[in-house]
Structures are given as structure tokens and as C-alpha cells.
Amino acid sequence: MMASEVDDNRGIQNEVCESGLGSHKVADADLDDDGRPRRTGSLWTACALVITAVIGAGVLSLAWSLAQLGWVGLLVLIIFGIITFYTSNLLAECYRCPVTGKRNYTYMQAVKANLGGKMYMACGLAQYSLLIGLAIGYTITAAISMVAIQKSNCFHKRGHEAPCEVSHKPYMIGMGLFEIVVSQIPDIGEMWGLSVIATVTSFGYASIGAALAFSTVISGHGKRTSVTGVEVGPGITAAQKMWRMFRAIGDMLLCSSYSAILIEIQDTLKSSGSEIQVMKKANMISVSTTTLFYLICACFGYAAFGNNAHGNMLTGFGFYEPFWLIDLANTFIVMHLVGAYQVVSQPVFGAVESQMRRWWPRSKFVTAEYPIRIGKKNFNMSINLLRLTWRSMFVVIITLLALALPYFNEVLALLGAISFWPLTVYFPVNMYIVQKKISRWTIRWFGLQSLNFVCLLVALAAACGSIEGFAEALHIFKHS
Numbered sequence: 001m002m003a004s005e006v007d008d009n010r011g012i013q014n015e016v017c018e019s020g021l022g023s024h025k026v027a028d029a030d031l032d033d034d035g036r037p038r039r040t041g042s043l044w045t046a047c048a049l050v051i052t053a054v055i056g057a058g059v060l061s062l063a064w065s066l067a068q069l070g071w072v073g074l075l076v077l078i079i080f081g082i083i084t085f086y087t088s089n090l091l092a093e094c095y096r097c098p099v100t101g102k103r104n105y106t107y108m109q110a111v112k113a114n115l116g117g118k119m120y121m122a123c124g125l126a127q128y129s130l131l132i133g134l135a136i137g138y139t140i141t142a143a144i145s146m147v148a149i150q151k152s153n154c155f156h157k158r159g160h161e162a163p164c165e166v167s168h169k170p171y172m173i174g175m176g177l178f179e180i181v182v183s184q185i186p187d188i189g190e191m192w193g194l195s196v197i198a199t200v201t202s203f204g205y206a207s208i209g210a211a212l213a214f215s216t217v218i219s220g221h222g223k224r225t226s227v228t229g230v231e232v233g234p235g236i237t238a239a240q241k242m243w244r245m246f247r248a249i250g251d252m253l254l255c256s257s258y259s260a261i262l263i264e265i266q267d268t269l270k271s272s273g274s275e276i277q278v279m280k281k282a283n284m285i286s287v288s289t290t291t292l293f294y295l296i297c298a299c300f301g302y303a304a305f306g307n308n309a310h311g312n313m314l315t316g317f318g319f320y321e322p323f324w325l326i327d328l329a330n331t332f333i334v335m336h337l338v339g340a341y342q343v344v345s346q347p348v349f350g351a352v353e354s355q356m357r358r359w360w361p362r363s364k365f366v367t368a369e370y371p372i373r374i375g376k377k378n379f380n381m382s383i384n385l386l387r388l389t390w391r392s393m394f395v396v397i398i399t400l401l402a403l404a405l406p407y408f409n410e411v412l413a414l415l416g417a418i419s420f421w422p423l424t425v426y427f428p429v430n431m432y433i434v435q436k437k438i439s440r441w442t443i444r445w446f447g448l449q450s451l452n453f454v455c456l457l458v459a460l461a462a463a464c465g466s467i468e469g470f471a472e473a474l475h476i477f478k479h480s
Helices: 009-018 043-052 057-069 074-094 107-115 117-157 171-182 191-218 238-256 259-266 277-308 323-359 387-404 408-435 441-476
Strands: 370-374 377-383
Touching: 043 191, 043 259, 043 277, 043 323, 043 370, 043 377, 057 074, 057 191, 057 238, 057 277, 057 323, 074 259, 074 277, 074 408, 107 117, 107 259, 107 277, 107 408, 117 171, 117 259, 117 323, 117 387, 171 259, 171 387, 171 441, 191 277, 191 323, 238 408, 259 277, 259 323, 259 408, 323 387
Parallel strands: none
Antiparallel strands: 370 377
8 A cells, every 4th residue: 555645755755665566475476576467578579569658640740840940949849859768767666666666556656655646646647638638649540540541542543633532430440340449459458469459550551651742752743842831921920830830849749748647667677687778668669660761751741741741641642652552651640549549548547447446346347357268168258347347348438539539639749748758758757856865956866857848848848739739739639
């Protein structure tokens, strides 16, 4: 059990750690040192989960972001990658209590152990708002990609100017129905297969987008680019340029962050006492890989389309042919988003279900597992009634919200901008300061707080740009 909340952060940390299970010996070989089922995750499964969460379809919009910022935007991408890597390593340090080795199973538990109950509530609001928002955004984006496949085939048969209008709603409903089935995977630790598929397909569609853009450039059809991006002129005012730059920064922030699920991923690693070092290696591999991929896609996309780059190279029909390759890329997007949906939803599922188990520990509806058998064959799978009903309800609600908010991706950009600072910078920095007992006004403390303050200013600017973009999208939707 967690220790009761006290005012002094270090007192909180010590009390919580002393109540840990770090020294508890478990005889059962199927259990870890904390009495939970044995963890089986490795460096590579952690990398797959991180890449699944980080590389979203947003990678295909980086060309648009670069068009707003110009080639200077590449430096922005690299800086965000460095910040994400550094603060993710700080967060990884908070998985275990430095005194007793007690685990923090979730991001919220880590915040409560180090910063207290008020910060715990603030963390929960930021974390779950972002994760639920991502699930809605993934539903909408998957539907857009499925519609793009149908449109691509229509354009191929009837010409590029044909009126190939398709409703997104049936595809959103189909995505929801499929996610109800996939959501029955018990926890994030058993998602390695789905995360590997999602990782491979994310590289697949990003590679196709980059290759098509590269072929456009080498064929001599690349458009005009500039160091500072879209220029102020007849088509764009200075104010619009500024807001678009802020929105582009917000999109890059959203592409860079995975802190909201880092502790949950770390809790899947094999119990060896070195989970922190393994997670740091996973951070290095994942961040360097994704940042390199972002740079490739952004460079080729911007070089191909210049300052008129589309919001999405594939679903925005920057390319029409070869149509089968466009269809394949959009199929990969859908497959990836199915896995990404589950990665961001699992912490929400786990939070509700663990609370239910604490409230009703003897209820069969909550705790009983019913094995799935057909005849005499056991499929090594089981159904839990709470998991079936609660997760199905969650997916239905997410799908209804996606149907009601077709412009939600602009809201998602706002959520990403708002949540980046607390989840990726503020909480990791301040938990690290408490754990390492870094004194105020020392050079190290001042450096960490300077990083904190600068990232806050960047997040506020990105949030302002996202609010303006949301207002613009709402205006267009009302008049469409």
C-alpha cells in the first residue's frame, strides 16, 4: 500500500519506499519479487512498444510542419528528440524507489511517490486526457486512411478529377468493432506481437511516403523550398504565418513524446534489478530511430512539395500513382493505428480494472477468468467479464466521440501541446530532483529548472497555435 500523503516531498518518498515489497521473497517461480506474474519483456519488446506509440501517422504531416518553419525546422526536430531522450531517462530513474527498490507500476504512482497527492491528481488529468484523446484521434485517422484507399481506387478508374466522395462514418464504426476484439488482450505486457506488427507497418508506410517524395525530387519535379518556410505575401498574413509556425511546433511536440506510457512499458521488462538501464537503452534506440525517420520523411516530403506541402502526403493525395502502393501504405497506416490504439488505451484499462479489483476483490465478475475452449482444445486465452464489458464500453464511447468530432485532430494537437510540458518535462525533472536530493540554486538545479521553463514557453506557444487552428477548423466545419 502507498504511504499516506505528507507535505514534504522527500518524506513522501521515504514513507512510500519503506512500505515497498522490494525485499519480499516469493516461492512461486511464476511470480516476480513483488508477487505479480513474472514479467517477460526485453529491450526489443520495449523498443517495439515505444516506436508503436511514437511513430504515428503524424510522421506524414512533418513535411507540412517543415513548410511552415522552413529548413530550420530540422533543427527543431533534433532538439525535441534530444530533450525527449534526456527527460525519458530521468523518468526511467523513477521506476524503482532508490532506497528499497520498490516498483512504481504506473506514471501516476511514480508522481505520487515523489511529489505527493496534488501532483498525482494533476498527472492523472494530463495523462489520461492525452491517452483518451489519442484513441479518438487514431480512430479518425484510421478511417481517413481507409477512405483514402477507396478514393485512390476510384481516382485510378475514373480519373483524378472524378467526384469520389466517401463517408468516413462506416469506417470509424468498423474500426471500433475491431478494437473491441483486440482490446481483450489483458495487458500491455502481452502486446509484444501486436506491437511488432505495428512497428513494422509504421516503418512501412513512412518508407513508402519518403520513397515517393524522393522519386519526385530526383525526377526534377520538386517544388520551391526556403530556409524560413512559407513566405508572408498575398496568400498569407504575418499573423497566419506565426500561428502556423506554432501549430507546426505543436505537431512536432506530439510526434516526440511517449512519456505518458513510459513507466507502464518499463513495468513489462524482466525482473533483473537493471530495468532502469534496459529502459535507458530502449530510449536511446527508439528516440534515435524515430528522430532519424522523422528527418528523412520531413526532408523528402518538403523537398518534393515545397511550401505547398500537404497535411498528409498519402491521404492528402500528394501522390496518385502508383495507386496500389498508395493503397498498401494506407493499409499499413490502419494496421499500425490498431496497435497504437491499444498501446495508449492499456494504461486507461489497467487503471480502472485495478481500482475495481481493490473495491470488489471477491467478485467473480471482476476477478474470474473463463478459459476459451472449442471442443477439447484450449486456446490459452480467457475472458474476464469486467474486461469484456468495460473495455467494450470504452471503445464504443471513443467511437461515438470520433463520429461526433470529425475535426478532433485539431483538438488532439492542442492536447499534445498542453500535455507535453507536464508529462515529458515538468514531472520527470522534479521527480529526479527529489530522488537525487538536488539542492536549490545549485548549478544542476538551475540547469534542470531552466530546461523546465523554456519547454513551458514552447508548449504555451504551441497551444496558442493549436487553439487558433481548432477555431479555424470549427469555422470551416460549420460552413461546410
